[in-house]
Amino acid sequence: GEDVEQSLFLSVREGDSSVINCTYTDSSSTYLYWYKQEPGAGLQLLTYIFSNMDMKQDQRLTVLLNKKDKHLSLRIADTQTGDSAIYFCAESSPGGSYIPTFGRGTSLIVHP
Amino acid sequence: EAQVTQNPRYLITVTGKKLTVTCSQNMNHEYMSWYRQDPGLGLRQIYYSMNVEVTDKGDVPEGYKVSRKEKRNFPLILESPSPNQTSLYFCATTPGQTNTGELFFGEGSRLTVL
Numbered sequence: 435g436e437d438v439e440q441s442l443f444l445s446v447r448e449g450d451s452s453v454i455n456c457t458y459t460d461s462s463s464t465y466l467y468w469y470k471q472e473p474g475a476g477l478q479l480l481t482y483i484f485s486n487m488d489m490k491q492d493q494r495l496t497v498l499l500n501k502k503d504k505h506l507s508l509r510i511a512d513t514q515t516g517d518s519a520i521y522f523c524a525e526s527s528p529g530g531s532y533i534p535t536f537g538r539g540t541s542l543i544v545h546p
Numbered sequence: 547e548a549q550v551t552q553n554p555r556y557l558i559t560v561t562g563k564k565l566t567v568t569c570s571q572n573m574n575h576e577y578m579s580w581y582r583q584d585p586g587l588g589l590r591q592i593y594y595s596m597n598v599e600v601t602d603k604g605d606v607p608e609g610y611k612v613s614r615k616e617k618r619n620f621p622l623i624l625e626s627p628s629p630n631q632t633s634l635y636f637c638a639t640t641p642g643q644t645n646t647g648e649l650f651f652g653e654g655s656r657l658t659v660l
Binding site: 442465467469474475476477478479482522526531532533534536537538539 | 647651653
């Protein structure tokens with residue numbers, strides 16, 4: 435099975451909150467990441483969280499980590515049309531030389 | 547400016563005609579990698595390199611070759627392209643050793659094989 439799983443699509447209305455969920459299997463995961471891919475561009479790191487943290491907040495973004503359940507989420511408050519993109523969850527561990535393993539990506543569609 | 551540069555950005559070719567997609571980075575990163583991105587399949591790693599003259603297969607290496615003769619360059623070679631290699635290709639780099647593991651991606655190369 436996949437090491438990192440996430441749903442493929444999420445549709446939200448502009449101004450609402452978006453929550454993108456991700457599960458992973460590696461119990462030794464040290465860093466967990468969210469990457470954003472805008473149309474026609476490469477991936478860019480949006481934020482990351484260290485495994486000893488439960489939450490990280492950065493302006494409209496909130497990352498929650500439940501290490502027991504191996505569940506990571508990204509909440510985007512007041513979602514805007516410019517947030518429409520593919521969001522990739524990823525994890526890295528010492529056994530993998532800290533090279534991220536990616537999920538398949540969630541396409542976030544924001545409609546008026 | 548820190549950059550990962552891929553060329554070409556777009557290419558249409560025919561089956562069997564050898565091609566090379568170049569990747570160059572100016573950040574002195576040790577680790578470089580190639581991915582392909584296909585709808586519904588996400589990113590799949592083709593090959594990676596931990597340092598100069600060290601390359602390893604990723605998840606989908608068949609039909610591809612790479613080389614790492616110098617630190618800044620990591621070309622992807624398709625000796626005899628086939629239509630199932632039509633895809634969006636990304637090169638990515640990271641410093642290696644102890645760091646947060648952040649990967650820096652190129653802009654992508656869209657390849658169509660007819």
